[in-house]
Each structure stands twice: as C-alpha cells, then as structure tokens.
Amino acid sequence: MALTVTGATLDGETVGLRCEEGRIEAIGPEVVARLGDEKIDASGAPLVAPLLNGHTHAAMTLFRGSGGDLPLMPWLQERIWPVEAKLEEEDVYWGARLACAEMTRTGTTRFWDMYWHPEATARAVADAGLRATIGAPLFDADGDAEGMRETALRSLDRLAGLGPTVAPALAPHSIYTVSEESLRWIAALGAERRVPIQIHLAETEQEVADCIAAHGLRPAAYLDGLGMLSERTVLAHGVWLDRDELELIAERGCTVVTNPVANMKLAVGGVFPYPAASDAGVAVGLASDGAGSNDSLDLLSDLKLFALAQKHAAADPTAITAAEAWAVATGARAPLLGAGEPLSPGAAADFLLLAPGTPELGIGELASNLVYAAAGSVVDTTVVGGRVLMRDGEIPGLDEIVARAAERAHRLGL
Ligand SMILES: [Zn+2]
Numbered sequence: 001m002a003l004t005v006t007g008a009t010l011d012g013e014t015v016g017l018r019c020e021e022g023r024i025e026a027i028g029p030e031v032v033a034r035l036g037d038e039k040i041d042a043s044g045a046p047l048v049a050p051l052l053n054g055h056t057h058a059a060m061t062l063f064r065g066s067g068g069d070l071p072l073m074p075w076l077q078e079r080i081w082p083v084e085a086k087l088e089e090e091d092v093y094w095g096a097r098l099a100c101a102e103m104t105r106t107g108t109t110r111f112w113d114m115y116w117h118p119e120a121t122a123r124a125v126a127d128a129g130l131r132a133t134i135g136a137p138l139f140d141a142d143g144d145a146e147g148m149r150e151t152a153l154r155s156l157d158r159l160a161g162l163g164p165t166v167a168p169a170l171a172p173h174s175i176y177t178v179s180e181e182s183l184r185w186i187a188a189l190g191a192e193r194r195v196p197i198q199i200h201l202a203e204t205e206q207e208v209a210d211c212i213a214a215h216g217l218r219p220a221a222y223l224d225g226l227g228m229l230s231e232r233t234v235l236a237h238g239v240w241l242d243r244d245e246l247e248l249i250a251e252r253g254c255t256v257v258t259n260p261v262a263n264m265k266l267a268v269g270g271v272f273p274y275p276a277a278s279d280a281g282v283a284v285g286l287a288s289d290g291a292g293s294n295d296s297l298d299l300l301s302d303l304k305l306f307a308l309a310q311k312h313a314a315a316d317p318t319a320i321t322a323a324e325a326w327a328v329a330t331g332a333r334a335p336l337l338g339a340g341e342p343l344s345p346g347a348a349a350d351f352l353l354l355a356p357g358t359p360e361l362g363i364g365e366l367a368s369n370l371v372y373a374a375a376g377s378v379v380d381t382t383v384v385g386g387r388v389l390m391r392d393g394e395i396p397g398l399d400e401i402v403a404r405a406a407e408r409a410h411r412l413g414l
Pocket of ligand 1 (some may be wrong): 056
C-alpha cells in the first residue's frame with residue numbers, strides 16, 4: 001500500500017511526500033494523496049531524516065539498571081558475563097524488541113549490533129520493521145578458537161538469509177578478548193565474504209598500554225598488521241586513537257563510531273578526538289553502545305552530549321557545529337553505516353515527523369534545536385520503508401513488548 005504525508009515542513013517549505021513500494025515516489029509542495037493511499041496529515045510537522053545508531057548491543061536493554069556504577073572490567077566480569085552465559089534465544093529476542101521499540105520511539109531506524117544469538121536479534125528487527133547490520137560477538141579468550149570459527153561461519157550463513165532489512169557482519173569483540181591468530185583469520189574471512197567487520201577499539205587507556213606491551217604497537221597499527229583495517233571495518237569507540245592512528249584509519253577507509261555517553265558513564269577518561277579525526281578524513285558515526293552501559297538508546301539525547309563533549313574537550317565552542325553533529329548522527333559522515341540517501345524521489349522511504357508545536361523546536365534553527373534542545377520525545381511519527389512504525393507517539397504492541405522483556409530480565413535474575 002502507498003503512503004502519502006501532507007503538510008509537513010522541510011527546509012521552511014510545506015511539502016507532501018508519497019511513498020510506494022518502500023521508496024519515496026514524490027516529494028514537494030504539489031504532492032497529494034491518490035485514491036486508496038494510507039494518509040498522514042502532518043500539518044506543521046518538521047520532516048527529517050532518521051538517526052543511525054552505529055554500535056549497540058540491542059538485547060542489553062535487559063541489563064538496564066544493573067551494576068550501573070562499576071568500572072568496565074568488574075562490570076563485565078561480575079555483572080554481565082555470568083548472566084550472558086545463561087542467555088537463551090527468547091531473552092535476546094525480547095530484549096532486542098524492547099530496544100527496537102525504544103529506537104523507533106526516539107527516531108533511530110537503523111543500527112549496528114553485536115550480541116549473542118544474533119538470529120534472535122535479526123528476528124526482532126524484522127518484526128519491529130527496522131534495519132540492522134548484525135554480528136555474533138567473537139571471543140577466543142577461553143582458548144576455544146575452533147568454536148569461535150564455527151560461530152563466525154554459522155552466524156554469517158544464518159544471517160545472510162534473513163531478508164533485505166538485516167545484513168550480516170563479523171564482530172570480533174576486541175583486541176583483548178580475541179587472539180592475534182583469530183583476528184587474522186576473521187580479517188581474511190571478512191575479505192573473502194565481503195562482509196563488514198565491527199570491533200571495539202581503543203576504548204580505555206589500559207587497552208592501549210596492554211597492546212603496546214604485548215605487540216609493540218598501538219591498537220590501530222596492530223589491527224592493520226593483521227589485515228583488519230579496510231573500507232568494510234567499523235571501529236567502535238576510538239577514544240584513545242592518536243593522530244598517526246587516525247591517519248592510518250583514514251587511509252584504509254575505516255569508519256569510527258563514537259559512543260560518548262557510554263564512554264562518560266564508564267569514565268574512560270578521554271573524549272574521541274572528533275576534530276582530529278575529521279581533519280584526517282576519517283568517516284565517523286554516532287552510537288549509544290548497549291543499554292547496559294548508557295543506559296538509554298535515545299540517540300538524540302546522546303547527540304547533545306557528543307557535541308558538548310567535543311566543545312568541552314577542545315576548549316573551543318566551534319569544535320563542531322550543530323549541522324555537523326546532526327550529519328554524524330544521521331550517518332551522513334560514514335557511508336558504510338548504510339544511511340539512506342537524502343529525502344528525494346527514489347530514496348528509501350525512511351523518515352521522521354517531529355511533533356508539531358513541540359516547545360523545543362518552535363523557535364530558532366532546526367538543526368541547532370535538534371542537537372542542543374531536543375530529546376527523542378520530539379519524534380511523533382517514524383516511517384521505515386514506507387511502513388508507519390509509530391504514529392502520534394504510539395507503537396502498536398508496546399505494552400506486550402515491555403512486559404515480555406521484563407519477564408525475561410526477571411528470569412535472568414536482573
Ligand atoms: Zn559495545
């Protein structure tokens with residue numbers, strides 16, 4: 001069925017938007033609904049591109065509110081890993097459905113995920129109507145490199161057949177939980193299958209010190225020596241990357257995804273050097289990380305923290321502009337992440353309508369208000385592939401999703 005939106009505001013102009021077969025068929029002041037179209041009267045609602053969350057662990061919504069004040073390693077070792085050992089597919093499915101509902105509500109329509117039972121996350125994404133690139137977390141710190149390889153191959157095969165809205169990736173957890181030999185193997189597999197590789201990198205200063213002690217190289221140079229840095233590589237965090245590493249990353253065409261709120265909550269002691277990364281020509285995206293370490297998936301809220309942290313760290317209010325921060329949050333500065341094309345005929349029909357008359361957006365420039373004044377609550381309607389996932393702030397079936405996720409968290413003792 002076709003969808004027609006009328007009366008929306010785009011760049012100061014009142015426009016209509018007609019979607020057919022998942023794509024924008026027409027956009028402009030003259031667009032009107034045709035007989036049989038689903039219609040949205042969006043009078044006065046700003047029409048904007050959706051946000052793109054470049055790194056998360058969706059089902060970790062189940063861990064929200066647990067162990068929130070611990071340092072990274074005790075948090076992982078005492079609170080996260082013992083519970084994750086008990087996870088079942090249905091836990092991950094409902095945790096991911098909860099994450100998808102929260103993302104739909106706050107304007108994120110595509111995300112990159114790294115979590116156990118990735119097929120369950122893929123099912124949740126398909127049922128929720130969102131888009132995602134998903135990888136099984138790969139570890140061999142337990143000495144089982146063979147088991148890790150089986151997991152990698154099996155997950156690629158299973159995720160490949162799950163429809164057009166889910167793309168498979170390889171997701172080695174980090175340089176401190178995957179051996180040199182296994183990282184080399186994963187890099188070769190990624191090249192052979194032409195799939196993206198996402199990995200946590202340079203999150204803490206300790207990780208950098210340990211990498212230098214073990215390999216005589218900083219993290220990015222170490223990964224490069226293993227063949228891991230390419231135009232298909234997404235590096236999550238990058239807080240402690242130095243200038244030489246940023247230049248290397250830019251040269252290899254990798255993407256860095258910054259997670260400012262998770263970094264602040266885990267108190268990693270630094271800020272991703274966005275101005276230096278931008279100068280070097282690195283592709284950059286924005287992300288929340290998992291709800292276990294954020295604890296919200298509201299990327300519009302994180303966007304403010306991203307911009308403010310950059311200004312604060314640089315002691316320079318011009319370190320990043322609102323328009324630039326908005327471009328990062330929508331995936332426009334990192335093509336690999338898969339943001340749709342600008343809203344125009346032929347582009348995927350993925351967009352947001354913001355609440356008309358909302359106090360945060362009524363006065364001043366929209367980009368500035370979106371970055372500094374708004375949170376996800378300003379999103380009124382979320383559309384993906386021409387399908388309305390939320391209208392007037394209402395997501396069908398939300399009560400059941402919240403209840404089922406809470407049941408699964410309770411089962412896990414969370
Ligand atoms: Zn993460």
